[in-house]
Amino acid sequence: MEQGRLEFWFEFASTYSYPAAMRIEEAAGAAGVPLKWRPFLLGPIFASQGWGDSPFNLYPAKGRYMWRDMQRICEKYRLPFRRPGKFPRSGLLAARVALAAEAEPWCPRFVRAVYRANFAEDRDISRLETVAEILASVGQNPREMVARAESSENKQRLREQTGWAAALGIFGAPTFIIGNELFWGNDRLEDALEFYRRTISPIA
Amino acid sequence: MEQGRLEFWFEFASTYSYPAAMRIEEAAGAAGVPLKWRPFLLGPIFASQGWGDSPFNLYPAKGRYMWRDMQRICEKYRLPFRRPGKFPRSGLLAARVALAAEAEPWCPRFVRAVYRANFAEDRDISRLETVAEILASVGQNPREMVARAESSENKQRLREQTGWAAALGIFGAPTFIIGNELFWGNDRLEDALEFYRRTISPIA
Numbered sequence: 001m002e003q004g005r006l007e008f009w010f011e012f013a014s015t016y017s018y019p020a021a022m023r024i025e026e027a028a029g030a031a032g033v034p035l036k037w038r039p040f041l042l043g044p045i046f047a048s049q050g051w052g053d054s055p056f057n058l059y060p061a062k063g064r065y066m067w068r069d070m071q072r073i074c075e076k077y078r079l080p081f082r083r084p085g086k087f088p089r090s091g092l093l094a095a096r097v098a099l100a101a102e103a104e105p106w107c108p109r110f111v112r113a114v115y116r117a118n119f120a121e122d123r124d125i126s127r128l129e130t131v132a133e134i135l136a137s138v139g140q141n142p143r144e145m146v147a148r149a150e151s152s153e154n155k156q157r158l159r160e161q162t163g164w165a166a167a168l169g170i171f172g173a174p175t176f177i178i179g180n181e182l183f184w185g186n187d188r189l190e191d192a193l194e195f196y197r198r199t200i201s202p203i204a
Numbered sequence: 205m206e207q208g209r210l211e212f213w214f215e216f217a218s219t220y221s222y223p224a225a226m227r228i229e230e231a232a233g234a235a236g237v238p239l240k241w242r243p244f245l246l247g248p249i250f251a252s253q254g255w256g257d258s259p260f261n262l263y264p265a266k267g268r269y270m271w272r273d274m275q276r277i278c279e280k281y282r283l284p285f286r287r288p289g290k291f292p293r294s295g296l297l298a299a300r301v302a303l304a305a306e307a308e309p310w311c312p313r314f315v316r317a318v319y320r321a322n323f324a325e326d327r328d329i330s331r332l333e334t335v336a337e338i339l340a341s342v343g344q345n346p347r348e349m350v351a352r353a354e355s356s357e358n359k360q361r362l363r364e365q366t367g368w369a370a371a372l373g374i375f376g377a378p379t380f381i382i383g384n385e386l387f388w389g390n391d392r393l394e395d396a397l398e399f400y401r402r403t404i405s406p407i408a
Binding site: 049059061062065068072076166170171172181182184187191195 | 253263265266268269272273276280370373374375376385386388391392395399
């Protein structure tokens with residue numbers, strides 16, 4: 001049983017994962033909730049629903065709404081935001097890095113820097129050069145870390161983690177999981193933390 | 205310009221419209237925001253996106269999540285909830301009544317009673333008998349009101365209102381509109397009211 005924590009399932013291409021990623025460490029910390037970062041890929045999950053692209057591209061009215069909504073949300077949380085010149089951008093390499101680095105104390109900083117690059121700086125996070133620059137910016141050796149990320153073992157782990165996401169019932173990002181409870185969407189972070197408070201007994 | 209109010213666009217078959225419909229009159233009243241109820245049909249809008257059924261049926265993981273989420277939301281707002289034996293149920297007749305009655309003071313009570321019938325009492329709101337009973341329960345003459353609802357003028361008005369919804373960029377329900385700003389989802393009601401407070405100048 002891994003009920004005593006909040007799992008944060010995120011995809012680097014996902015717009016609403018951006019504000020969630022920027023807020024979650026502080027919010028979970030303030031609520032005293034242990035946090036587990038869980039990078040995964042939405043692409044295979046969307047493909048299994050018959051979607052070859054982001055639903056925000058497939059359904060234009062929904063897409064137009066989402067971009068305006070992102071502006072408002074980022075204003076609300078005082079987060080910088082610039083609509084990316086390309087959407088979605090593949091978060092595959094960044095997700096591999098985040099998974100390979102999940103035990104490293106700098107991992108959350110890396111995750112936030114990737115989101116900032118994509119959604120505040122309009123940089124192409126699908127490119128090796130961008131990910132390498134971000135790794136360097138958080139004090140890591142890009143060559144070494146990319147090699148770990150691109151190892152066949154780590155690639156396989158990300159595939160498994162994505163399969164696990166589907167098995168858990170995840171259909172979008174961000175998703176917060178506590179025990180068997182799913183909360184979908186940046187706007188549910190507070191509900192997830194409140195659920196934790198009400199249901200998880202603190203260890204005295 | 206009709207900026208000085210909040211438009212509540214709802215569909216009787218829509219699960220998340222239920223808590224919004226139950227909460228909105230009190231919430232808007234407390235915030236001093238004039239409210240306009242706007243029944244419409246999601247069916248034609250979904251059809252234009254290629255969906256012949258509710259996305260909650262077309263995408264089972266999303267559907268499973270939604271039903272659990274509805275339980276949690278209704279607990280949160282202390283609303284009765286029973287998962288309907290059939291979903292979705294056509295809200296066509298009820299929407300025609302709500303539109304024909306939009307100027308009547310009992311209209312909000314009728315709307316809430318229809319939602320309660322569908323999502324708390326598992327009654328078949330698509331049936332004339334159910335709608336007639338609900339009309340009687342709010343003190344109206346069912347025969348007379350159904351005749352007004354089923355007039356060709358009123359049917360045409362509902363078609364136009366649904367076309368207008370699509371033109372406004374509505375792709376789901378509930379949707380709250382203030383001026384040109386859309387807020388989608390029960391969980392955005394408070395954001396919509398806050399937007400009103402910040403942007404609409406009160407008349408002294």
